[in-house]
Amino acid sequence: MSSPLLRAEGLSFGFEYELFNDVNLELFPKESIAILGVSGSGKSSLLHNLSTFLPPNGGKVTIDGQDIYNSDVTALRRSFVGIIFQFHYLFKSMSARENLNVTTLLSDTSVDERLLQTLQIQNVIDQHVTELSGGQQQRVSIARVLSKRPKLIFADEPTGNLDKATASLVMKTLIQYTHENDAGLFVVTHDEELAKMCNKIYRLEDKTITQLQ
Numbered sequence: 001m002s003s004p005l006l007r008a009e010g011l012s013f014g015f016e017y018e019l020f021n022d023v024n025l026e027l028f029p030k031e032s033i034a035i036l037g038v039s040g041s042g043k044s045s046l047l048h049n050l051s052t053f054l055p056p057n058g059g060k061v062t063i064d065g066q067d068i069y070n071s072d073v074t075a076l077r078r079s080f081v082g083i084i085f086q087f088h089y090l091f092k093s094m095s096a097r098e099n100l101n102v103t104t105l106l107s108d109t110s111v112d113e114r115l116l117q118t119l120q121i122q123n124v125i126d127q128h129v130t131e132l133s134g135g136q137q138q139r140v141s142i143a144r145v146l147s148k149r150p151k152l153i154f155a156d157e158p159t160g161n162l163d164k165a166t167a168s169l170v171m172k173t174l175i176q177y178t179h180e181n182d183a184g185l186f187v188v189t190h191d192e193e194l195a196k197m198c199n200k201i202y203r204l205e206d207k208t209i210t211q212l213q
């Protein structure tokens with residue numbers, strides 16, 4: 001069996017009070033994990049703990065075998081990890097394609113035209129970002145993250161502001177990407193149906209994660 005892209009061991013975290021403790025999980029290539037849980041349960045905090053941005057209070061996170069809070073993660077952040085947020089941050093003065101080109105230039109990759117078709121944005125890609133709908137902008141921001149060809153994708157409610165059909169299309173695209181690139185997906189969602197498209201589902205509740213699928 002291949003080694004995990006991501007591993008959490010005995011993770012605990014809280015701001016004023018403890019949000020969770022003893023969180024353990026592993027994510028392997030071609031695998032996807034969905035996290036469900038009520039608002040305020042700590043899903044985003046967990047995602048930030050796992051994605052190099054917020055040190056946990058206890059426990060250990062390894063990405064590609066590297067203990068991320070005891071080593072230099074600059075290279076991991078630049079190329080290995082891709083993060084998709086609910087609210088995208090595109091350069092507003094540029095076209096959608098120019099936004100993708102910024103990423104491909106920095107990461108020495110190229111835009112995957114097939115990906116634009118899958119996300120159904122190929123016809124608007126040369127328009128200004130401000131001319132696109134919110135849903136189209138969200139898909140451009142997802143294409144931008146995937147254009148960097150990350151091995152590990154973190155997505156915090158990536159479909160939160162999309163209609164049902166588009167949300168399903170986005171989730172399918174992310175999962176297909178993991179299969180084609182030996183990548184892993186860790187996704188926070190409110191939607192149990194979307195979660196079911198992933199290999200594993202956990203619920204964050206009562207300060208721990210419980211596997212549902």
Ligand SMILES: Nc1ncnc2c1ncn2[C@@H]1O[C@H](COP(=O)(O)OP(=O)(O)O)[C@@H](O)[C@H]1O
Pocket residue numbers: 015016019037038039040041042043044045046
């Ligand atoms: N930077 C912060 N400082 C203090 N408390 C925070 C901060 N970020 C989030 N919280 C609190 O931590 C709890 C969990 O937040 P979060 O991880 O965003 O949950 P979720 O994503 O499940 O809604 C909430 O009560 C929130 O108000």
Ligand SMILES: [Mg+2]
Pocket residue numbers: 043044045156
């Ligand atoms: Mg959140």
